[in-house]
Amino acid sequence: MRASLFIAMNKVELEISDIAPSGSTSGAYALVLSESEGVRKLPIVIGGHEAQAIAIELEKMTPSRPLTHDLFKSFAHAFAIEVEEIIIYNLIEGIFFAKIIAVLDGNRTEIDSRTSDAVAIAVRFNCPIYCYDFILDAAGVSAEDVENELEFEDEQQEEMVQDVPSSNDPTKLDNLSKSELEDSLNEALEQEDYEKASLIRDELNKRG
Numbered sequence: 001m002r003a004s005l006f007i008a009m010n011k012v013e014l015e016i017s018d019i020a021p022s023g024s025t026s027g028a029y030a031l032v033l034s035e036s037e038g039v040r041k042l043p044i045v046i047g048g049h050e051a052q053a054i055a056i057e058l059e060k061m062t063p064s065r066p067l068t069h070d071l072f073k074s075f076a077h078a079f080a081i082e083v084e085e086i087i088i089y090n091l092i093e094g095i096f097f098a099k100i101i102a103v104l105d106g107n108r109t110e111i112d113s114r115t116s117d118a119v120a121i122a123v124r125f126n127c128p129i130y131c132y133d134f135i136l137d138a139a140g141v142s143a144e145d146v147e148n149e150l151e152f153e154d155e156q157q158e159e160m161v162q163d164v165p166s167s168n169d170p171t172k173l174d175n176l177s178k179s180e181l182e183d184s185l186n187e188a189l190e191q192e193d194y195e196k197a198s199l200i201r202d203e204l205n206k207r208g
Helices: 002-008 048-058 068-078 115-125 133-139 143-149 153-161 178-190 194-207
Strands: 011-021 028-035 041-047 082-092 095-104 107-114 129-132
Touching: 011 048, 011 133, 028 048, 028 115, 041 048, 041 115, 041 133, 048 068, 048 115, 048 194, 068 115, 082 115, 082 133, 095 115, 107 115, 115 129, 129 133, 178 194
Parallel strands: 082 129
Antiparallel strands: 011 028, 011 129, 028 041, 082 095, 095 107
């Protein structure tokens, strides 16, 4: 009976539109998923490590050693397992429930997962992210609401960049040459300081 209920529901495709520090929970991040064909957004609070795991893949960084989700991908590819899609299928007391849909030799299997892990897997397999429409009806918000909730993001990132005391400090990102930034990026990745690496990558992207 439950399976037939899920089949009757409409699936909505989502895209990652933002990952930003969450003001409601210290050390947490807001993963914002947007309708591919619509205006609603689905903000989901996730942990810092999970946010980094998603951001690292989105920004095409290469960690010095494989992260857990990279290991999952390598393991799956070694045994010819493909991830077809992930779907956020339920919302209970503020907690989102997700499944990874995997295929092996034509056999389709649903694997229960935390939503943050499922999204981290999705970006590595370049597969679609879905949710049921009733979840967007219950927890979806407008773009304006999300912007108001995350308006502190730019200020917080600026404070992180401006940790150095002096504007002419040679260690400040905007005072470094492109080659120095690239060296600093590689060093940050080797030290697994992905937060610093993300800031350096942002500065490199600004310069084109």
